[in-house]
Amino acid sequence: MSVIQRHIDDRYPVLQASEKVDNALVQLQEHGLHEAPVLKDGKLVALVSVDDLHEAARAHEGDGNVQRIEDLSFEEPETVHGDQHLLDVFEQVSNNRLFDILPVKGEDGEYEGIVTKSGLLRDIALLFHFSEKGSTLEIEAPALGVKISEVISVIEKNDAMVLSFGVAEPEPGAQTMVMTFRIQCQDIYRLVTNLEKYGYLIRYAKPSTGAGADALREKALEFMRYIDM
Template identity: 40%
Template sequence: MLLNEYAEHHLDTTFPVFTDEELVIEVLALMEEQALDCAPVLHEGKVMAVVTLLDLLPEQDSIKMLKDLKLDHDESIGLHEHLFDIVARIDSFPCAVIPVSKEDGHYVGVIKKRTLLEKITDVFHLDEDGVTLELDVPTYNLKLSEVIATLEKNDATVLSCGIYPAAPEGAGMVVSFRLQTHDLFRLVTNLEKYGYLIRYTSPFFREKEDEMREKALEVMRFMEM
């Protein structure tokens, strides 16, 4: 499955949705009955807004329709929009679910934010099977391929990586890797010998391995002496 097919494959077509001509009191009753904190609102089959309980409660005794409320206009994501493009603007959707539309703008269902974030975790290997390593590097003359080659030379497998500025006012960059390695301590030690500046690493060992690792460190310190 391609990532631009992810929304379609995880579409929820059963999630409650309302038209803008429905009465506030009726919508509120249904949302409370189904324990919903928000739901899409359609106008002529297209997403007009996402209504929340906070929008409805002040008008619970009125005879207004949804279209009479001052709801913020909300967009939807495309049925075949790429996962990365969706996540890049995920904060613009106030609800725990995101409306999904076809190319012509007509609503087809919703997808849960949690489902999207779980896939991002899978894509970038952010689970317990990987470790994190961040390096401070200069912006000029940065060759990511050389850094990756150094990691692989030290028996590390690069699962994913990203780059971001070291600081707003700084000239450097941070390269963040998600790796698989049998010995993170050895990898970090070797990288430091090569002159790399380590900004962050995952914990070197699990709590149950503390004693074994301490003994190994003592041996290495003794050998250096």
């Protein structure tokens, strides 16, 4: 089962396209929701917010017309499929911050439920170990001739474990590239000095927040003494 399938909420309240705007507002308020999918014959047709419905209600206030959701115009909503990988939906997760939910469609186009962007972002953070008491290390290296596997090998030889990493694509004509690592390391200052001995330029190194203040202060002094040598 994919991460997205584990997150699907098929009990999240939905609105029908034939619903009157006023009634839809009442339903959302009763459930304490800001947004909801809109279905027609089991198919997703829109994603509406309380603000959208209030605006529609104000626009037709007093004109005697019965406004239904299907009479309104909405952009086609962002959707995901349950079998997609978590990283392949990151663009949808980061787009359209007005909504915290993403409708999920099946292979036949039928509506299956919703996932929350906040829930997916938490899983992305877990995947890359952003929430752990790890250290962040940013290295600048020549764009040509350096293999990431070699850098990882050097890091691991210094009693550190690489949890995740990313590489910023060099700009056209750039001579260097930037690699960012999330690592577990007991002594990041020693790691930094050893990496510099290999000729790597350390642009950023932040130790685990789990280390005590006295220990970090001592490591900082040790690192400064090394620089002065």
